[in-house]
Amino acid sequence: MKDANRSVTMPRIVVVYCRNAVSSAAELLEGPYTVKGLNAFFAALPCSSKIEPSYLLKILADGADGVLVVACPEGHCRFMVGNVRAEKRVNYVRSLLDKAKMGAERLTLERGENLTEKDLLSLAQRRVEPLKILGPNPMKGDGK
Amino acid sequence: MIIAEWKPLPELVEILKGHTNVLVVGCATCVAECAAGGEREVETLAPLLQMALKQEGRTINVRTSTLERQCEWEFVEELAKVAPQVDAIVSLACGIGIQAVAERFPELAVYPGVNTTALAIRQEPGTWLARCAACGDCVLGETFGFCPVARCAKSLSNGPCGGTRKNGKCEIDENIDCVWYQIYERAKARGKVEQLLKVRKPKNWSNSGHGGPKRVVREDLRP
Numbered sequence: 058m059k060d061a062n063r064s065v066t067m068p069r070i071v072v073v074y075c076r077n078a079v080s081s082a083a084e085l086l087e088g089p090y091t092v093k094g095l096n097a098f099f100a101a102l103p104c105s106s107k108i109e110p111s112y113l114l115k116i117l118a119d120g121a122d123g124v125l126v127v128a129c130p131e132g133h134c135r136f137m138v139g140n141v142r143a144e145k146r147v148n149y150v151r152s153l154l155d156k157a158k159m160g161a162e163r164l165t166l167e168r169g170e171n172l173t174e175k176d177l178l179s180l181a182q183r184r185v186e187p188l189k190i191l192g193p194n195p196m197k198g199d200g201k
Numbered sequence: 202m203i204i205a206e207w208k209p210l211p212e213l214v215e216i217l218k219g220h221t222n223v224l225v226v227g228c229a230t231c232v233a234e235c236a237a238g239g240e241r242e243v244e245t246l247a248p249l250l251q252m253a254l255k256q257e258g259r260t261i262n263v264r265t266s267t268l269e270r271q272c273e274w275e276f277v278e279e280l281a282k283v284a285p286q287v288d289a290i291v292s293l294a295c296g297i298g299i300q301a302v303a304e305r306f307p308e309l310a311v312y313p314g315v316n317t318t319a320l321a322i323r324q325e326p327g328t329w330l331a332r333c334a335a336c337g338d339c340v341l342g343e344t345f346g347f348c349p350v351a352r353c354a355k356s357l358s359n360g361p362c363g364g365t366r367k368n369g370k371c372e373i374d375e376n377i378d379c380v381w382y383q384i385y386e387r388a389k390a391r392g393k394v395e396q397l398l399k400v401r402k403p404k405n406w407s408n409s410g411h412g413g414p415k416r417v418v419r420e421d422l423r424p
Contacts, residue, residue, distance in 0.1 A: 088346045109241065109244075110241070110245045111241060111248070114245055117248070118248030139393040153245075153249055154209075154252075156249075156253070157253035157256065158256040195252075199379065
């Protein structure tokens, strides 16, 4: 939930992305990536449908300020409907986050193909300001 | 299978007031099949509860476990090691499993994490439909394999009410088939519509819940 009294200088963003959405010429981003204005952790998946609601919620329960799922465009999934399933799961988890008063905006889905490292970083970068407005994840206080 | 649905999150947050170490227990059988209380749902609810409680300024430790079956004592016993380390259990099993856990660990607060709703079948992924009411007096042999007790909104025994829609749907829900329409269609396909003219007498409801708590004893199986 938005809390004006809190300040976030650098939201921690976890980016889980379909490796098939990334250009074959691009290098897969893996692990932490901290540069000026961005504190992100990247994890490549064989398909965006590999995300499970429990994984997304655990990432947030562990203190990440936001999660970004990057999937292939609709109709371009190598496994037919994996990216459609991913979107349904993201929407389901967003509804759960609202019920928990955490704010659905902490979880978003973007689509893309032939993405480069720069594109992935840019997608993550675009989440920084919205997450700053949202405020820090309250779960951070538990030594996370 | 027995189907269930998560209780509303605010209700779970409320019942966990005063608890700091909670065990969320799932069941890998029916409630896993209906995506309400299997391992996936346990691992989903646990972090969700932590976050919802944190929003109210409450921090709890949540452990998780999923038993093969919560309605079998041998499997419930697996919780004996972790039970002394928690002050409450939230069970995502059906009402049978919840009661088994509560009976095995009477010293602990055991809460239902789900509402058990029906005996149902998965019609397609994500859709479950009631099929049996455990009425204790099965008539499926007379109704061409369709249960009018569970599948008719009024549990009518001798044909449809006047509310069947023209497309064969139930008047109370356009997504639900009128079971008596289905019974008639199947009887017609088998050339046995005349069998439906037989008037069925009132059912013997005493063989299920109406006769008091059900107890079945098989002497040949007892110790």
